Amino acid sequence: MRFVLNIVTARRISQVFFVLLTLWLCAVTTLGASFWRLSGWPVNFILQLSPLTALGTLLATQTWYAPLLWAVPVVILTAFLGRVFCGFVCPLGALNQAFGWLARRVTTNFPGARGAALRARLADNRHSPWQAAKYYLLVFLLAAACFGSLQTGLFDPLPLLFRSLNMTIAPVIDAGFQALFLKPRHYASAWLLFTVFATVIGLNMLRPRFFCRYLCPLGALFGFLNRFTPWRMGKIDDSAHGECGNCTLCDTYCEGACRPSGVLVASECLMCMNCLDACPQARMTFAGRASAGGEEHLPEPSRRGFLFAAAAGALSAPLWTIGGLADTGKNPLLIRPPGALDEARFLSRCLRCGQCMRVCPTNVIQPALTEAGLEGLWTPVLNFRLGSSGCQVQCVACGNVCPTAAIRPLTLDEKLGQGKFAAKGPVRLGTAFVDRTRCLPWAMERPCLVCQELCPVSPKSIHTRTTFEPIRFGQAEVVGAEGRRLSLSGLPKPTVNLGSGDYSLRPSGLLAMNSPEAGLRRINAFAWLESGQTFTLDAEPDPKQGWRLAPGSVVEVLVRLQKPYVDAARCIGCGVCEHECPIAGLRGIRVSFENESRSGPGRMLV
Amino acid sequence: MSGPETEGKEGGTPPEMTSGTTPGDAQELTRRDFLKRAAGASAIALTGVGLAAALLDKSGPPASDAGTSAKGLGDYSLAELRGKPGRMAIVRSDPKIAQPDRRAMLERALTALGGLGAFIKPGDRVLLKVNAAFATSSALGATTHPDLVAAVAELCLKAGAASVALTDNPIHSPESCFALTGIAEAAAKSGARVILPNENLFAPVSVPPSGNIGGRLIRDWPALAGAFKGVTKLIALSPVKDHHRAGASMTLKNFYGFLGGRRNVFHQDINGIIAELALLVRPTLCVLDGVTVMLTNGPTGGSLSDLKAMHVLAVTTDPVAADAFGMELLGRAVTEAPYIKLAETAGAGNADYKSLSPHFLDLGA
Structure with missing residues (x-):
């Protein structure tokens, strides 16, 4: 037997590489200077590859943010070679494939067990018209983006995976040996984040790569982009190979359920290359011609379905506006990280990838569950009780890891309002308010004054x-x-x-x-x-x-x-006072968003 | 899950070649198809590259997306009076008449100033700034009296105005305010159009600095700019009212009703904001209605006992002088409303109304 690198083996090596790269980038998204810390690693590289992020923010902001240019080579690659990203790169796709394989592994030698398993696998990998669902979801998300509401990150596999790793897997694993964090991290609604991730993984028991086939909007986008690939998978039927024996082994191992033995649904081919490997007569090829079994594009999506999805997406953004949560009805506790854009522009960019929450050294940046409404699910919100301190005055990490500049990459000068930003003053997150019914000196005739002591502003914004x-x-x-x-x-x-x-x-x-x-x-x-x-x-x-x-x-x-007393004109809303207040429950001094820099005219003070 | 049609797509037998095609033709078809697809793929790739190049944002989003603001709402004062002392007429009606006739008082004052034709020319599009802040009856004196609205609107039309509109961005629900104050009815009768403060009429404006005033509070601030579309003259119709925070609410405070947004933040610097309002817009004419004056519990009032009959109406081109005179009606020193002096310093008018040599006219004499 010749030793050549089998294409399937190459694909597996590539998948393992990108999974490990993702894990590594997640691990190094930790403040610090050593090589295994945030020391110049391109921590957003995987996220920046997503053409869905690029297209979504493009529709929502009418700009292509330069760090998202990595999506361009992915678009070109897909246009010419098909969904190579799904087969070779996507780390969530790789996990899905691995779990789908695990779920179907034949562990017994009982006679007939292997045959039964193969028949079951063939049934699981049969093409389904429901694979059109992801295209509807994509159209819904893009229509919403056109109206300024970027929701792609909720379903895009890359932010989904980063969010899950950052806020559920990493903190759970690290709680044991604390290599990443000094103390166990807290993330609000981690249970829900993990439930979603576990469901995505668990659905592989139902069908291999269930998420990729039925739900993934990024995959759907690739399904449009690969419409004209000159080279693609297909089978040949010529005299040299003889007639196809219809053994359907190609279908049996097809991860994308794209029906390689029959009329191939080209948009669904994940480039897993399994058919190439499975065909006993080497009849499957990657070549510049249509499959001999015939070829069609897209899994029979209906025009009505697209129109419905587009209308629903286009309506969702204005409907969210009706709730007023980004405007006059904004939750007083919706405090965004320093550099966050005003709420409307913020929601046109945030992917909910959790990079800011991951990198925040004090763990104050939390995924919002209800604070920002349904539209802002899992967007970053500061919670000064959960964190290990307030927002650190000398830290600008969150904005500098944000892949889409929903949180602007601030310099320290801009954050602190010094140098050429002196006239603008510091970036304010909100204002601290003393609750005189709970504050020890005010309400309980006890000396205290921790808040004043730790107020980091000079002159202090808390005076007595x-x-x-x-x-x-x-x-x-x-x-x-x-x-x-x-x-x-x-x-x-x-x-x-x-x-x-x-x-x-x-x-x-x-x-x-x-x-x-x-x-x-x-x-x-x-x-x-x-x-x-x-x-x-x-x-x-x-x-x-x-x-x-x-x-x-x-x-x-x-x-x-x-x-x-709080001198609101000096308060930057960093929340150190709230965090340190000894009234552990409802704190005696609390920050709410009033006077935040990002909200523009109409701030509390004139 | 698969229907009969998809069933038909299963299986490996290739479709028969159309009879008559040779293998060479088939190859040619394949080649042509390949080139077509390569062109399509290139188009997709180029679209991606083109979009990225065309919309590339290297610097990231700016901190604020505030657009460029208009400078104020406009100067509607008479050109020939700019830089000169304003003109003023003060009318007192017969105190024995329980219900003074505002129209007669207004006409008398205007006659002394040369008639409304001296201010409103044929073809002018006139905007009346009423005080419709509260949804209360005109009898309670918290809002511009509908008789005054009707009289001014009709006189303007008589003077040849092409159109008369009136507006305010009130505290209470706008529709209720215009209806319950009687202003809407007066407008309908006299041919004036009510401009409700629709959200899309607001646009950001800034007040350029003049001395120590301006450039500070009204900065990129939403104001009722849409109501001024095509307007050539502005007349302010203001009641005289007590105001605990500002000292008094008269002409300049009436301009608060041009602001939108969370304008109440400006109460932290009430004199600063009213002085900026004096620079925000310059009226053609101001009518200060002191027929009944709200002496207590202002600016909302709510009881007849808050009011006092003073039987006075002033017409002037100078909003600062109007307010200085209003303070006299309230029995207060001009310094009790510090914004009057601030507005004078900023060049918006004269705080010594007597220096305008006003015409004092007494209908009772």
Whole structure:
């Protein structure tokens, strides 16, 4: 037997290569400088190959964004050689093919088992008119894109795979040994993302490459692009080969269910090359002529179906507008990553590939489930509770990995509003609002001020006003006094550390309207017994400031509170305050989208 | 799943060659077919390359897609008066008459100024800016009185105006506002057209800076530019009202109704925005209706007890002077509405209305 690289083997090697490349690119989409980090790797390369992304954004934005030029060679390749991408490149196609093979692997030697398996496989790979469904889906998606709503990424296998890897597979696997992330990642609605991915994979049990055959809009686009391929699969029937014996082994192994033994449905040929390998008489060829069995294009799609799909797609975008979610009805918590375009333009570009969510070092960028409405399913939204911090001031990673510039690739200068962007000011994501019913100093007479401490803006956008307020159950009677030491009775056991430096004593009833600190003596040390309480003050009480030390005089304990205020003109909405707020549930300070840079005129402040 | 037709496509027997074709012909057909397909494939590939080349975007989307804005809504002041003191007439009706006749007062004031023909020429297309902010009865004085609307519209048509339209972008539901204030009915009777603030009439405008005013607040801001299509003259018809935030709502505050969008953000700088409104558009004529003045609970009012009969109507070419006079009616100092001085500084008019040497006309005398 001659040793030559069988075309099917070559195809398998290519598929394995692109699956591994995809996994590698997913793994290196992690901030860092070492070679296995985001250090110049073309992390979007696979995504940029999709002509569907290029065409969808082209229809939605009337531009061809330069990084998507990689789709051009794919278009040329498909036009001349057919759906080579599906057979040799597409990583989701490869996974589908592998799982379809696994599901049909014959593991028993029982007599007849192999024959039965082959018959079942032949039935599974029979061409079906339902393969037209993906063309309807494609037309629907492109019609919606024409009206500014880009939904291709939900079904395009490349964003679908990246989204699934980024937000379900990678974090689940990495949670064990934490090679990618310092701590386990969180992704909202990961369950749903995985359900979709698992369904796509699981459907291979029903039919091999079910997704590719019936659903894949990218495959459908290739099915249009390969309309005139000069070279294509086909069988020959000539005297040299004799008549086709009708063994249907070609059909049995056909991944695309394109009926190679009969009238070949050329748009459906995935270029898996299995027929070439399966034909016992080497009758199948890849050549510049039509198959001897006849040839047709497209699996009998109906004109009515196309019109219906186009109308539905064209209507969906205006219908979503009616919901008002991109406009006046926008969810207050819909905070987009820094550099995100205004909502309408954002939705004309976002693929929901999850690259921004994958690369975000603090995991604050999350896939939206309901925040952006159905139209914005799995688009990026910031959630400062789930993340490990807020949006990092010195980070511009998300915009720089976004394959379509739905999040613009910002420079640090532009994000921070410095250099030539000084006049524009920093990019704002929203505004922090103090919830005075939940904030510790405002509502619970407890010092705190974590938000102000960690506000990264200079000057800080969170500032404070100091007050001294009598604490609950804070009154007691003087028993005796000696210098800075004061003995009291009647003070219930305090629930806070009165010697912490935040607390002071003052004669009760002293109205200190003009100077809130008049007469105050800070408590430096404190001892509590049921029988009596001893205070050491920072200075001797001064009768001139209203102190009466005769036994029985009443004094009260005050707490010094620094109450936080937000200077909205300086707040950039980074959410570090919200993330760090110790009120773990509904935070005492929360960011909503008001005053965000991307929304243009009508921001909260003038 | 496969129907009878697809069944027919199964199986491997090739279709018979048409009798009479030789193998050579078949080869020729194949060659021709190949070339045709190669041409088709090239067309697809070239379409891809061509689209990419034609629509290539190397720089990525801009931060904002705000288009180029128009500069303001236009200057409708009389050319011969620009740079000169404005003209003004103030009419007081007979205080003994319970329901003063606004038309008579208006005509008297206009006569003193040389008649409406001095301002409206035959063929002019006139826009009236009414205050229709609230869907309330005209008796409550929160909106421009329909009698005044009808009188002005009819006089304009009489002076030869080709058309008279009126508009406002009110707070309450527009249709209700125009209907309940009686303005729609007055317009219908007098031959004026009501322009409702349709969303597609709004376009972004900017106010160019003049001194310290302008260039700051109304920047690429949606304004009712569509209502000005073909308009050659603008007349503002404004009631005199208390306004807690602004000090008073009269002529210049009435221009807030030209703005769209989330215009309430401007209340953070109410004097700044009203001063910019004075630069946004320059009216031909301003009618300030002080027949009943809203002294309290403005600008909505809602009760007759908020109103006081003052029996006064002022007509002037200077919106700033109009408002300065309005403050006098309210019994307030001009400085209590700081936008008046700001508008004067910006060059929109004169805050000392007396320097216009107004005609004081008393119908009761």
